[in-house]
Amino acid sequence: MDGCERDTGAAELNRLLETGPFAEALRVAIRERGLGLDRIRERLAKDGAAVSPATLSYWQSGRSRPERRSSLATLARLETLLGVPAGALAALLPPPRRRGRWASGPAGAVELCAHWPQADRVADAVSGVDTRWDERLTRLSQHDRVIVGAGRAERSFVSRQVLRAEADGPDRWVVIMHIDEHDRPVPVVRALHNCRLGRVVARPEDGLLVAELLFPRPLRAGDTVITEHELANIAPFPLATGYERKFRLPVREYVLEVVFDGVRPPAHCESYSRRDSESEKTVNVPVAENGSVHSVALGFGPGVYGFRWEWDGATAPGVTSR
Known part of the structure; x- marks a missing residue:
């Protein structure tokens, strides 16, 4: 990759970290880092974060996203490995799906202003x-x-x-x-x-x-x-x-x-x-x-x-x- 391509890739990544979506930003961050999914898995495993190449593939394709606490902790380690600002990829995630004791009632959270007059x-x-x-x-x-x-x-x-x-x-x-x-x-x-x-x-x-x-x-x-x-x-x-x-x-x-x-x-x-x-x-x-x-x-x-x-x-x- 020559200098012009690197500059273009970095600019694209910076834009995606601001606007999303999460899957595309992750895919470009992985591409810019130049590591394969197996190599990323090995690096994360040495840092105590277990994740499979299949899961990483699903995340960057949009088929699934990190939601559970363990997955979000892995995402934080992945941000460090990919050299993006802490929390930059996590900020692009949509609100987590409701589970467990809070899952009763209407699906999804009530809109921020729903209970207010006007x-x-x-x-x-x-x-x-x-x-x-x-x-x-x-x-x-x-x-x-x-x-x-x-x-x-x-x-x-x-x-x-x-x-x-x-x-x-x-x-x-x-x-x-x-x-x-x-x-x-x-x-x-x-x-x-x-x-x-x-x-x-x-x-x-x-x-x-x-x-x-x-x-x-x-x-x-x-x-x-x-x-x-x-x-x-x-x-x-x-x-x-x-x-x-x-x-x-x-x-x-x-x-x-x-x-x-x-x-x-x-x-x-x-x-x-x-x-x-x-x-x-x-x-x-x-x-x-x-x-x-x-x-x-x-x-x-x-x-x-x-x-x-x-x-x-x-x-x-x-x-x-x-």
């Missing part, structure tokens, strides 16, 4: 950030703490979550917040722990805020990350009437806590949940002596989970998060 506007705002890793992150634990202050004011929302990568490459989490009051500023998002703020899309006319929280480094398959962020309202603060979180994908554990700080608690408070294709379920929750309420859901989603309470008869939830 889904087209939410989708337009979300298009301004990178959501490609969303389905590669398992929600192990999520904890929302809602702070209601003096004057029954909706002050802030602090969220802590534990996520696990199911492939190499996830480097961010996307936050979506919707408020009912479209004539006021959207909350300010702050990265509190183990993350930093990326791109932010604010649409106050639609009551929408979308933000990227960037992890300290891209995750490898099996890695976990704990992040914490805050959404803080701007004075004059809105009246707090409720809070709900939308779950596009299941979460192992969800904790929702509301703290009534410096204000007399409401007389009535209830939690509610709606799983996909099921009717709403409600549970009355008494306010504790310390002025807080909380509820725990295990193995929840897809669906909606929230709290609502009464201030002089007002019960409509005002804030929705993801």
